[in-house]
Structures are given as C-alpha cells and as structure tokens.
Amino acid sequence: MRHSELNTSQDLEAARVLSIQGFKHLLITGTGNVEAQLAGALINSREPEAYPKVGDWVLVKRYDEEGIIIDVLPRINALSRKAPGTHSTRQVLAANIDAAFIVQGLDRDYNLMRLQRYLQQVVQCNIQPVVILNKADLVPDPETYRQAVQELGYNCPVVLTSALDQALQEEWAGQYLLPRHTYILLGSSGVGKSTLLNSLAGYRLQKEGATSTANSKGKHTTTARHLVLLPNGSMIIDVPGMREFGVTGESGSEGVHHPLIDELAPQCRFGDCTHQHEPGCAVVAAVRNGTLPEPVYRSYLKLMREQYHFQASEADRKRNEKQFTKMAKQVFRHRKDTKY
Template sequence: MSLLSQYGWNSHFEQYYTSFLHQGLEAARVTAINGYNHTIISNKGLSAAILAGTLMNSKETWELPKVGDWVVCKPYDDQSIIIDVLPRQNAISRKLPGRSSQQQVIAANLDAALIIQGLDRDFNLQRLQRYLQQVYQCGIQPVIILNKQDLVDDPEAYRRQVLELGYKCPVLLTSALDRAQLESWTSQYLQAGKTFALLGSSGVGKSTLFNALSGIVIQKEGNLSTFNNKGKHTTTARQLVMLPNGSMLIDSPGMREFGLTIDADEGVSFYHPQIEERSANCRFRDCTHQQEPGCAVIAAVEAGTLPVNVYRNYLKLVREQYHYQASSMEKKRMDQQFGKLSKQINALRKKRKY
C-alpha cells in the first residue's frame, strides 16, 4: 500500500488528479496549517509547503487548502508549492464569528465527525443540536462523545437525554483519562484509513482526548479559567495525525461560536428526528411549523408530546439559517454588482485609449 493510500487516497481524488499528471505535479494531503505555513504528506513523506500566488488570488478563502484537503504541488528547493486543490468529498464548516455571512471550513474529506461534550460543565442539548445540524448539513456522519463521565454521579442519565432526541448516531460515554474506556470504543469506531474530526467548545477535553488517542502530546492541555470556569483555548492550529491503529484524527481550536451555514441557492432545511416524524402528518407539504393550520408539530407541542424547549430550539436554528441565507444572497448580489461595475470601468478605459 502506498503512503497516499494509507492517508485516504481513493478513486474520487484519482480521477481529478489524472489531468495534472502531464504537468509533473505530485499529489499530497494537507496535514497541518499554522498561519501561512502548510505541512503536506506525499509518497515522498512529509514536507513544508506554501501556496502559489495564482492560487491565493483566484480562490475564495473557504476554497483555499484546509487540513484534510488533497492538493497538487511541485517541489521547490526544500519545500513544495501548492498549485491547486482537488475537489472535496465533503467539508465541515461554520459561519465565521460575528456578523459575517462568510463560512469557515474547519476540515475537509471526513468519514465522520466526533462531537465532544464534557459532562462536568459543558453539557448542553441545544449546543449539541447546533453541532448535529451543521454536521448533517455538511453531509457528514456524526458520533457523539460524552467526555468526563468520571466527574458525574450518573453519566448514563446524560446519555439517555441525548438518545431521547432521536438522532440516529452513536452516543458514547468515555473518560479521556481512562485507557481501557478509550480502547473499548476506538477499536469499533475509528477504522484504519478513515479520517475523523474532533469538534467541540473549549474545555470539553478535546486536547486531552487527542493526546490520549495519538499516544503523544500534540497539544498543550489548558486549565479552566478561574474567572468563569470555562476552558481556555489550548489548540491554536489545525492538524491531522495518524493514530497507532491507522485511522486519522483532525484536531481544531475550541469554538465558542458554531454558526450554521447554508448555500444561498439552497432551501432552508433543518434535520430534527422528532420534527421530521410529526411533519409527515401536517396538512401542508411545505409547512414551516410556525403558524399554519393543521400543523402536526404545533399540535404535538400543545398536546405535550413534543417538549416546548425542543420546539423553540428548532425554530431558533431554522431562523438562524434563514438569516445566514439572506446575508449570503445579499453578498452574492453585491459581488455581481461590483463585477458589472468593474466591466464597465474596464470598457471605458479601453474606449478612451488612443
């Protein structure tokens, strides 16, 4: 098996790579990014890499190489120059913090996302649903990891709360400090040749878990802030590491904000099993579950069979998607107007030339 195959190379990337063969370019996977510095793995091994100027000038920020991306590059002295990015199979993204409507790609070409919540202070079903929605929106399979089970009296009660949400994904209890517990689920869920991303807010134990699974200290672990007992940001750069069993794990900085994204030309949708189950009985096929007559979802809330907090959280996330889509469409409209203006200016310049 080639080194590229060990790192997840498959027929999807092969078909796009063939057009670059005659240019003498090598295929590689991005394993780390720190500022403008990239690390890639090719059949020749690890090397440092920089982005070609034409690539930086022709791509949107979210289209530039991210950890997990497959790229084509050419050697130059003791490093490589990344020429282009091969089309992604998928990518996990979030809305940039603040009022921006732009998306930030966190990692690319994943087989699953490990959503981590700590049972000491971080456990929050609404936040969990936010992560689940975005992961499903990106077409990626989630696995929920409830960490720090050794710090609560009844960890199974927390697991039941998550299972009651109805999502069809694994929900695992663990402690990053317990080697036997880690081995019990990693042998089943982290398969060789597959790529997984760790997602979660600061303080959930992501770095501790990452270090325990990799067998080496990759990131410096942080303490809790004495001011608000929230976790400090301990990971400052994203990276992909091959685990001892041959699977790959991508760590990323803890995220205090995890805004939902949706393309401007897509319809707003929100996957929630309890909503989906009841919406099949709504009078109208395009029911928004807010004020339409004959809405089975609203009827379930009024009857007490659908918890009010679940319904309110659903509406909140759907409205957030609407807001992001509206902002994204406005940005596209402004870009189109700017493009037309640029063409007019260029045409005027050509006309005035002697």
C-alpha cells in the same frame, strides 16, 4: 473514493493538507512531508472558502525542498460554520471527513441546546456525528445524560467516557476509529479534547491546559487546526475550542432538516408547512401532546431562523460583489477605450 489513489501527471504529486500556518501549508505525500504555498493563479481564481483547508487533497509541484499547490481536488464534503462576527460569511473548518466527534464535558460544559447546534450543522454538511460525553466520572448518573442526548432525535452514537481512563478510551476508539478514515474533534474550550487526543495518539501531541478551579474550564486550548495520524491508521483533525458555532446549512441547501421534524412533516396538511402557525401542522400537534420535546422544537425554530438569515445575507453579499465586479470591469474598459 480516496483522492490518494488518483493518477497525477509526472510533474504533479497528490498530497493532503495537514495544517496551515499563514501562507505555509504543511502537506503529507507518498514520499514524506513538504511545506508549500498557493500558486498565484489558484489564489486569483477561487473564493476564500474554496482555498485549501485542513483535510483537503491537493496537487503540488515540487521545487527542491518546497512546493507550490497548483489545484485543490474535489471535496467529498466540508464542515463549515458562520464566521464569527456580524457578517454572513461561511468559514470552512476542514474537508473530506468521515465522522465528527462532538465532545461535551459532563461538568459545567454540558448544554443540550448547544449540542443540537453542533449536530444540526454537522448533519447538514453530510458528516456522520458521534457525541462524546467526557468526564463521565464526575457525575453520579451519567446514563441520564446519554438518554437526554438520544432524545434529541439525531440517531447518532453517544459515548460515555473519561479521557483519564485508558480502558474506556480504547473501548470506544476501537469501535469508532477505523483505519483510512478521517475524523474531526469538535467542542468548546475546556471539554478535554486535548487530553482525549493525546490518549488516542499514545503520546503527548501538545501541552494539555490547566483547569481553572473557579469555573472548571481549561485555560489553554488548541490554537490551530491540524490533522493527526493515529497509530491504527486513522486520521483525526483537532479544532480549537469555539465560542461561536453559527449554522449555515450545506451550501445550496434549503431549510433546516431535523430527523424528528422530517418524520412528522409528511403528516402536515400543507406541503410547504413552516411548522409554526399553519392549521393541521403535525409538528405543532406533536409538541402539544408531548411526543416531540418542546426544547427540541424551540431550538429547531431558532436554528431555522438563523440559517435563513445567514443564507439570505450571503446571497445579498454575493449579488453585490458580482455587481461591483461587473461595474469595475466596465469602468476599466471605459478608461482603456478613452485612454483616461
């Protein structure tokens, strides 16, 4: 289903969010780009995570050269993370994504457990991951890195490339970048995402950051999420480098679902096995006999605890907000009735 094919009323136009700067939303429509702001009724009726995000399809009403966003159309999916900081709030990064390109540099950025964190969240947001191992020209045996990623068990494509090698870029892009599909580019600061994106676009979209000689990390990264139209008709959302990528799971989901764990779980003695201390646990047995890598298992337990804590805290927060709203309404009615 493509939201652009939906019929809209004569006064409303379907549009897609390209970028957001403060209160201004840059949209693309069938007749060109337009800047728009949110309708007051939309702001008051939604939680912040339901506000339009990059990649969302919206209905906009035109007023001369500007527009007002009236509604957000239902999302196919949304990529979220735990918002940075101590509070358990969900931050939606982008919406309506066909696949996520998770980029790691094969220099000082390469980190399997950080990669598993990205993979876990992307998969649980119902998005297909593709791992891009950049700077493959900087290591003597890049194939060993690809094999290590595949052993994480997510059954996703793993691409070895160098953003500076145009032939390698064209090879993997021709296979994984499909017209009329939307992708998102994820990774830490300095992995070469800007160089990759500029290469895919065929021109310089933004200034590429210099690289520090002290730590081989980029000094400058993307500062805002934005959706870019590529020459072959595909679309890609560039995301600033993220120091934190806290897992939340898909909204309403229960538990952490890892392919290797899920494959073993039916063999456990107990149907509600937590795969930690129960007798007859097939997952623990697989770790002991070496068929399930221990680092993968340890990372799974850490992510499971983190996701459980997030969802419990989020439920408490929403419960408290609901109780406060109810109390505020009661106070308002009391003051109105007593004219106080």
